[in-house]
Amino acid sequence: MDYPIWDLAMGGGVLIGIVAIAHVIVSHFAVGGGIAIAVTETLAIRRGDPTLRGLAKRSSLMLILVSTVFGAISGVGIWVTIGLVQPAATSSLIHLFVWGWAAEWGFFILEVATALLYWATWEKIRPRAHVVIGWLYAFAAFMSLVIIQGIISFMLTPGRWLETRSFWDGIFNPTYAPGLVLRTGICLFLAGAFMALSALREAELSARARLTRLMAGYQVAGILIAYGGYRWWEAALPDSVRTIFGGDTPLLATLAATRSLALWLLTAYLAFALLTLLLPRAQRWPVAAIALILAAGFFGSYERLREGSRKPFVIRDHMFSNGILVGEIASLNEKGILSKAVWAAREDDGTTIGKGRAVFRAQCSSCHTLDGYLAIRPLVATVDEDMLGGILGTLRAQGEAFTQGDGPVATEKLDYPLMPPLVGTDEEVEALKAYLIGLQPSHTEEVARAN
Amino acid sequence: MPTNLVPALDPAPLPGPPWLFHLLWVVTFLVHLLFVNAVLGGSILAALAGPRTGGRETQGFFVAANSWAISFAITFGIAPLLFMQVLFGRFFYSATILVAWAWFGMLGLLLAGYYLNYVAKYRLRDGKPATAILGVEALCFLAIAAIQVTVNLLHLRPARWQGVADRAWSALADPTFLPRFLHFVLAAVAMAGVMLAFVAVRRAARGADAATSRSMAGYGLKAALVTTMLQLADGFWLLFALPEDVLRSFMRGGAATMVPLTLGILAGVVLLVVLAQITDPLAQAAKVRRVAELIVGAIVVMVVTRHQLRDFYLSEARADEQVTVATQWGALLLFLAVFVLCLGLVFYAFRRAATDRPSQGEQAA
Numbered sequence: 001m002d003y004p005i006w007d008l009a010m011g012g013g014v015l016i017g018i019v020a021i022a023h024v025i026v027s028h029f030a031v032g033g034g035i036a037i038a039v040t041e042t043l044a045i046r047r048g049d050p051t052l053r054g055l056a057k058r059s060s061l062m063l064i065l066v067s068t069v070f071g072a073i074s075g076v077g078i079w080v081t082i083g084l085v086q087p088a089a090t091s092s093l094i095h096l097f098v099w100g101w102a103a104e105w106g107f108f109i110l111e112v113a114t115a116l117l118y119w120a121t122w123e124k125i126r127p128r129a130h131v132v133i134g135w136l137y138a139f140a141a142f143m144s145l146v147i148i149q150g151i152i153s154f155m156l157t158p159g160r161w162l163e164t165r166s167f168w169d170g171i172f173n174p175t176y177a178p179g180l181v182l183r184t185g186i187c188l189f190l191a192g193a194f195m196a197l198s199a200l201r202e203a204e205l206s207a208r209a210r211l212t213r214l215m216a217g218y219q220v221a222g223i224l225i226a227y228g229g230y231r232w233w234e235a236a237l238p239d240s241v242r243t244i245f246g247g248d249t250p251l252l253a254t255l256a257a258t259r260s261l262a263l264w265l266l267t268a269y270l271a272f273a274l275l276t277l278l279l280p281r282a283q284r285w286p287v288a289a290i291a292l293i294l295a296a297g298f299f300g301s302y303e304r305l306r307e308g309s310r311k312p313f314v315i316r317d318h319m320f321s322n323g324i325l326v327g328e329i330a331s332l333n334e335k336g337i338l339s340k341a342v343w344a345a346r347e348d349d350g351t352t353i354g355k356g357r358a359v360f361r362a363q364c365s366s367c368h369t370l371d372g373y374l375a376i377r378p379l380v381a382t383v384d385e386d387m388l389g390g391i392l393g394t395l396r397a398q399g400e401a402f403t404q405g406d407g408p409v410a411t412e413k414l415d416y417p418l419m420p421p422l423v424g425t426d427e428e429v430e431a432l433k434a435y436l437i438g439l440q441p442s443h444t445e446e447v448a449r450a451n
Numbered sequence: 452m453p454t455n456l457v458p459a460l461d462p463a464p465l466p467g468p469p470w471l472f473h474l475l476w477v478v479t480f481l482v483h484l485l486f487v488n489a490v491l492g493g494s495i496l497a498a499l500a501g502p503r504t505g506g507r508e509t510q511g512f513f514v515a516a517n518s519w520a521i522s523f524a525i526t527f528g529i530a531p532l533l534f535m536q537v538l539f540g541r542f543f544y545s546a547t548i549l550v551a552w553a554w555f556g557m558l559g560l561l562l563a564g565y566y567l568n569y570v571a572k573y574r575l576r577d578g579k580p581a582t583a584i585l586g587v588e589a590l591c592f593l594a595i596a597a598i599q600v601t602v603n604l605l606h607l608r609p610a611r612w613q614g615v616a617d618r619a620w621s622a623l624a625d626p627t628f629l630p631r632f633l634h635f636v637l638a639a640v641a642m643a644g645v646m647l648a649f650v651a652v653r654r655a656a657r658g659a660d661a662a663t664s665r666s667m668a669g670y671g672l673k674a675a676l677v678t679t680m681l682q683l684a685d686g687f688w689l690l691f692a693l694p695e696d697v698l699r700s701f702m703r704g705g706a707a708t709m710v711p712l713t714l715g716i717l718a719g720v721v722l723l724v725v726l727a728q729i730t731d732p733l734a735q736a737a738k739v740r741r742v743a744e745l746i747v748g749a750i751v752v753m754v755v756t757r758h759q760l761r762d763f764y765l766s767e768a769r770a771d772e773q774v775t776v777a778t779q780w781g782a783l784l785l786f787l788a789v790f791v792l793c794l795g796l797v798f799y800a801f802r803r804a805a806t807d808r809p810s811q812g813e814q815a816a
Contacts, residue, residue: 002458003541004548004616041816053816069565072525077558079532084551087458087544094536095463099782102475105529106789112522113797121804123815129807130816133800140793167466167782325462342456346616 001323003087004343005361011373012085012366017307019081021300023074028299029194030067030111031145032187034138036195036218037063041131043214051207052214056134057122058198064119067141068112086366088323089314096170097151104147110140145183147171153179155315156306157238162317162408178232185226186299189269192218193292196276200285209280216277219291223270230266230302241309241316243412251417255308262301269294311418317408320420322366329399329423337362337424356435359428363420370439380436388433395422396429457609457768458541464777465537472534473758479530481754485747486524490517491592491636492643494564496674497571498585509667510581512650513643514572521565539606542765546606549615550598550622557598564591593636600632607764608694630689637685638753641678642746647671649743652736661733668732668739675742676726683719693760700763708759711752718749 044052150171199211250256341362399421648671655664
């Protein structure tokens with residue numbers, strides 16, 4: 001909130017979503033691919049099966065090109081993007097979990113080194129030595145997931161950390177274990193889905209069917225594990241999170257639809273994978289491609305659901321999506337939001353409208369653009385001054401729920417459960433109202449005529 | 452309108468002693484920089500390699516080395532970025548947001564540079580020319596270097612933020628931008644040149660074609676000689692282009708600042724002398740090894756100097772900084788244990804790969 005603001009018409013959250021979803025699909029493939037390739041090569045050695053060995057080799061090139069190149073860069077990309085869009089939250093997470101990230105980096109060194117070594121030593125070293133390198137890669141990749149899952153899930157369910165501020169309570173939060181099971185299933189089925197395409201390149205028909213059935217087996221196992229993990233994850237969520245997308249009257253209909261979509265995609269994917277398991281000879285690349293799309297579709301929908309469920313927070317019950325801390329509401333009400341939001345305050349040219357614009361940039365622009373994503377202009381176009389005053393007053397009063405109570409607030413009981421409270425002095429709130437009214441078409445036309 | 456645009460210090464305590472973060476930052480940045488130099492300098496030298504400089508072999512060496520070095524440059528870039536954000540996040544995030552599109556665009560350049568290296572690798576393997584591709588790859592990495600230097604300079608000078616917020620291109624107007632950018636590029640080319648010479652000499656000793664190895668080594672050493680000569684001039688340009696207050700504080704820093712700087716300059720001068728003495732690299736393998744040691748040594752002390760300069764740059768902006776420390780001992784031990792375990796496993800994997808070779812007639816993986 002006190003950082004410079006990157007103006008993006010598409011909205012910063014959308015950009016984070018694009019980069020993050022691209023990365024998580026690739027990184028989960030990298031984890032699952034490592035396990036699946038190591039298992040496949042182990043089977044190839046035990047059975048003396050050259051076709052299995054060929055599949056492991058073909059897939060490992062994909063693993064290098066996709067995971068160590070795109071995966072590594074998009075992983076840095078998420079960091080770059082959240083630092084640009086949510087610097088306060090990034091700083092907060094870094095301060096809390098720097099040693100966790102550093103440990104993950106240790107595993108990442110092992111992951112990159114063994115991935116490159118695994119590819120470079122095909123045909124050059126003994127099979128048993130080669131498969132050991134493959135298993136080391138699989139271990140490193142999975143352990144990096146074990147750590148990062150703690151940080152990802154913390155943002156939605158910080159749990160006991162809110163009282164203890166302990167690193168371990170933050171990592172082993174209420175949705176850590178369910179999320180880890182869910183992601184392990186996703187890793188397995190994504191690897192199976194990618195490698196199924198590779199299996200189709202096998203020329204000999206019975207060998208192709210054998211490989212296809214094995215990959216379908218990975219996928220069915222992954223889907224079932226993911227489904228179990230998903231249900232567990234939902235059950236572990238606090239009520240105030242679950243009501244955003246669940247129950248008879250979800251707070252956010254689009255997120256409820258995302259949940260339904262995710263589960264339907266997973267069901268359809270299971271049907272495709274079972275069909276392939278039963279009839280591997282009937283497998284063709286369009287079927288494998290559809291299965292891959294369904295797999296990625298479920299995963300993308302789940303990620304959207306998880307991210308959307310954090311509203312109105314970026315770190316639940318600790319920091320709102322605009323970077324304001326729950327613990328600083330009272331002081332900002334007293335001193336004014338612009339006392340801290342030094343960059344937004346540059347907009348304050350001494351006029352009421354200028355001050356209002358500055359307050360808007362400080363508190364609203366992390367989610368709302370003027371005319372692009374979640375545009376504010378159409379939202380205020382039809383409200384009159386009294387109604388707007390009422391809405392802003394209610395949003396401001398919501399802050400009291402956070403300053404007066406003990407422990408997490410039942411956000412679902414608030415009038416605007418998906419928005420952070422409005423903070424600042426009376427003068428700032430009045431200025432914001434004047435600025436928002438000034439965005440209405442009638443006002444902009446008046447100004448244009450006057451000019 | 453506010454005059455101080457530096458965001459407030461993160462209210463969370465530091466999860467470890469500051470000195471430890473500084474130490475980890477400098478050490479991991481050094482490793483990152485060695486890989487970065489190999490990538491940047493290597494891609495430039497590969498693009499410029501002609502038939503008289505071991506052409507295809509030189510290009511083949513650098514694309515093979517870069518397919519590893521790019522990965523490790525990224526991997527070892529993560530750690531210093533992490534430790535730096537713990538200590539100086541509020542300066543760093545502000546600087547990156549002010550040039551957000553360039554900072555974000557760096558990811559595209561990195562992706563393009565990395566994949567182009569693989570394209571060049573497979574083209575060379577198929578006997579096709581790859582000079583143009585290597586040229587574009589080098590341009591990608593040069594652009595990344597320019598963005599990094601821009602952000603680095605910007606995070607050091609909060610007084611310039613207001614101007615850059617109004618006009619983003621003024622981020623390049625820092626008087627130290629050009630000498631600092633050249634400083635890194637010249638060092639990268641010199642290190643990559645020495646690396647090429649070092650490998651060529653070793654290959655010749657193991658029976659590779661002497662004429663080709665000599666051409667490669669000669670090319671690398673010539674590049675190192677020219678860039679080190681330029682570096683000596685550029686180094687003084689950079690030093691005296693520093694803001695007056697920073698330069699004054701640095702010069703008054705006593706042995707702590709003067710020893711690394713003097714060692715760095717001396718290493719550069721000695722490097723130049725030794726490079727000039729090499730007339731036949733294959734017959735003077737010891738001197739080639741010496742220049743490799745000198746250049747790595749110079750980089751080590753220059754990394755220390757670079758780190759010290761940051762403190763002088765930010766001393767005023769951080770004057771009222773009151774850092775609290777609450778060390779997370781368990782988490783710190785977890786990191787150290789994982790780090791040692793993983794380095795041990797990397798060592799084990801490479802050793803196993805080097806020694807567990809099939810004997811004649813035995814099947815390989």
